[in-house]
Amino acid sequence: MAGTKASCQCNGKQQGTRSAGGSAMRAYLTNLMRTPRSFRESVIRHGAPTSDRARSQAVSHNFFLHIMSARVHRHSLKFIATAGLGVITLVLFLLLAVTGILLMVYYKPAVDQAYDSMKDISAVVPTGRFMRNIHRWAAHGMVACVILHMARVFYTSAYKKMREFNWVVGMVLFVLTLLSFTGYLLPWDQLAFWAITVGANIAQSPQEVTDALGITAQFDPGGMTKEILLGAHFVGQEALTRFYVLHCIVLPLVLTLVLGLHMWRVRKDGGLARPDEPISERPPGCDVDGSVKTWGLMGLMKGRTPAVGKELANTVPAYPNALYALAALAMLTTAVMLTLGYFFDAPLAEIANPAVPENPAKAPWYFLGLQELVGYSAFMGGVGIPSLAIIGLALIPYLDREEEDVGLWFGGSQGRRVALGSLVFTTVLTVGMLVLTVRAGWLREWMPDIPQLVITFINPGTVLVFAFAVWSLGTVLRTNSTRLGAIALFTCFLTSFVILTYFATVHRGPNWEFYWWPSLWPAAH
Amino acid sequence: MSEDHRSVRPPRRTSHEGESSLEESRRFAPETSRRDFLGLAAAWAAVAAVAAAAIGSLRLPMPSVFPESNSQVKLGPPGGFKPDSATYLPELSAWVFRDEQGLYAISSVCTHLGCIAGREPDGRFKCPCHGSIFEADGKVVGGPAPKGLNWLAMSLSPDGQLVVDKVRTVKSGTRFTA
Incomplete structure (x- = not known):
């Protein structure tokens, strides 16, 4: 030239x-x-990378791949370390974004057209029913995986020092994921209308306390929340518009942002939490003061002597090792969702009828445990106990600051014993409480004129929470370990969540009465 | 932020010899210097501006006008309700009763979470959602409802029709006599 x-x-x-x-x-x-x-x-x-250095560059120079660090620790790639739950959750979120956008092409968020457009999507839109099924299954799967991911992070002590705030970020993501409930209203069928009516009245339930204190006229946070959510005093067009905007724009945007922060911090904290390695396995001069990273950009180096030209012990290039793992999980997750979506249709009840409630009107499965508690007190079951649980979970890394056994499931045999003990304790207590309330009722059945405030603050839900707190503090005293106390508390909440969810799913029928099996429900319903 | 400023500022001189009046006054000045003060004031002004903008934006979703139609429903002449009758009015989700003392209306919207409680043959109300049970006069006797069913306000319109208000409630036991 x-x-x-x-x-x-x-x-x-x-x-x-x-x-x-x-x-x-x-x-x-x-x-x-x-x-x-x-x-x-x-x-x-660049061409296909042939050296480890080139593979590292391939990762760090690629916008999409640099979500991974250049090298990953062998432990982090083991299935037992994570069960791939965080990645599966991310893949499900991507599936939800794709199928959600496709559904938006035909869905009409207007009360007189929404139900018909859902029928269209199910019946005449090419692949419409399939996409809706995948969207629904991925939404349920994402909630399940977020809960399991949280349990994995908790039981492997991955919230310890320097990862405390990322645990809190994870809590925010958990709440945002649960708010996928906003999509429940969009089909505008009976299930949608009554689930959101109940949900909005739960938001209003602080009135249960302000009414009892006689201050609702002056101070009404419950009523205000309901008005902001519905834009009215009942579920109508205003509510549908608001839930549509929340479900399709606000929540996905916020979730994407917080998800970015979550993963960015995982990278900055040196990858996934893992057990300490014996000193003998570390290369000389590396990792002297226990910091995880020994090199970094802009001279912001931790450790006294960066291990120039040496790889961190027991790490492998992320390309291809982590990349293949990610791709395999993504393919597996997508395959499972496609299969579920192909064989199992998402339900669509009759069109919304404000005059006749569904009976029973059940929330999605992940809220059924709370709905069981709401059946004792709307405020405590729907607002008080969930808030306490979320705040309690978020505080765990600040109250338990022991640094041993990071990355080990249950931190060893003592932790396993405490978890098992808490499991048995909670199962006995929760089942006992359910049997008592089904058989004998609760305070109002025994003392008909009891003030509402007493029931609000003393009901099966609050008694369980109180018992869990006492059990957990007792474990701290008995074992002299905040970590074991945390294991006890977390196990109690997780176990009772599972039992209550199962109970409300299977054993509650019309009029929220107890039945041994749904097939025994009276035929009139 | 103020802590950062303090850490980069050169250490204070301990010698009192040869200090100018400015240095002396600075030595006895309070912890916050003028520069710190201006910086902090600017930072807090920025925070206040963002907070005010956020609160102003959040004001928008709080409706000042509600889409509900008139909450009052006309039900025809009061004589249309026979003595000892119970009539369900779907547009009100309420029952209108007449006994020897007069007329009264009880809303069947459950005070727990807003489902419609059904009226049983024995006159009691049962809510399908969480099993609240109410006496025939609306008093709560079972389940999670925090209070009894609402009694709705009744009045007579100028053209002689009975009017029931969906929103305004009266003390339970209040009868309306035309």
Whole structure:
């Protein structure tokens, strides 16, 4: 090319001559022929990496791959370390975004058209029913995986020092995921209408306390929350518009932002939490003061002597090891969702009828445990206890600051014993409480004129929470370990959540009465 | 932030010799210097501005006008309700009763979480959602409802029709006599 340019300069007046024009033309044709290749090279600016260094660069120079660190620890790639739950949750979120956008193409958020457009999506839109099924299954799967992921992080002590705040960020993501409940209203069927009516009245339930104190006229946080949620005093077009905006724009945007923060912090904290390695396995000069990272950008190095030219012990390049693991999990998750979506249809009840409630009107499964508690006191079951649980969970890393056994399930055999003991304790207590209330009722059945405030603060739900707190503090005293106390508390909450969810799903029927099996429900319903 | 400023400021001189009056006054000045004060004031002004903008924006979703239609429903002449009758009015989700003392209306919207309680043959109300039970006069006797069913306000319109208000409640036991 340089030669051509020079010749052009010499024969300035002969630019149109055959030789000069011909060589530019030849270059043009050669470039044209090479375009696919040079385009590819401009996108991916290196060939297949052949050395570890090149593999590290392949990861850190790629916008999509740099979500991973250049090298990952062998332990983090083991299935037992994470069960892949965080990645599965992320994949489900991506599936939800894709199928959700596709559903938005046909869905009409207006009370007189919403139900019909759902029927259209199910019956005539090409792949519409399939997409809706996948969306529903992925939503339920995401809630389940977020809960399991939280349990994994908790039981492997992955919330310890320097990861405390990321645990709190995870709590925010947990709440945002549960708010996928906003999508429940959109089909505008009976289930949607009554689930959101009940939900909005739960938001209003602080009135249970302000009414009892006689201050609702002056101070009414419950009523205000309901008005903000519904834009009215009942579920109608205003509510549908608000829930549509929340479900399709606000929550996904906020969740994406917080999810970015969550994963960014995982990277900055040196990858996933893992057990300490014996000193002998560390390369000399590396990791001297226990910091995880020994090198970094802009000279912000931890450790006294960065291990230049040495790899961290027991790490492998993320490309291809972690990349293949990610791709395999993504494929597996997608395959499971496609299968579920193909064989199992999402339900669509009759069109919303404000005059006749569903009987029983059940929330999605992940709220049924709370609905059982709401059956004792709306405020405590729907607002008080969930808030306490979320705040209590978020505080765990600040109250338990022991640093041993990070990355080990239950932190060893003593932790396993405490978890098992708490499991048995909670099972006995929760089942006993349910049997008592089903058989004998609660305070109002025994003393009909009892003030509402007493029931609000002393009901099966609050008694369970109180018992869990006492059990956990007792464990701290008995074992002299805040970590074991935390294990006790977390296990209590998780176990009772599972039992209450099962109980409300299977054993509650019309009028929220006890039945041994749904097939025994009276035929009228 | 103020802590950062303090840490980069050169250490204070301990010698009292040869200090100018400015240095002396600075030595006895309070912890916050003028520069710190201006910086902090600017930072807090920024925080206040963002907070005010956020609160102002959040004001929008709080409706000042509600989409509900008139909460009052006309039910025809009071004589249309026979003595010792119980009539369900779907547009009100309420029952209108007449006994020897007069007319009264009880809302069947459950005070627990807003489901519609059904009226049983024995006159009691039962809520399908969480099993609250109410006596025939609306008094709560079972389940999670925090209070009894609401009694709705009744009045007579100028054209002689009975009017029931969906929202305004009266003390239970209040009868309306036309």
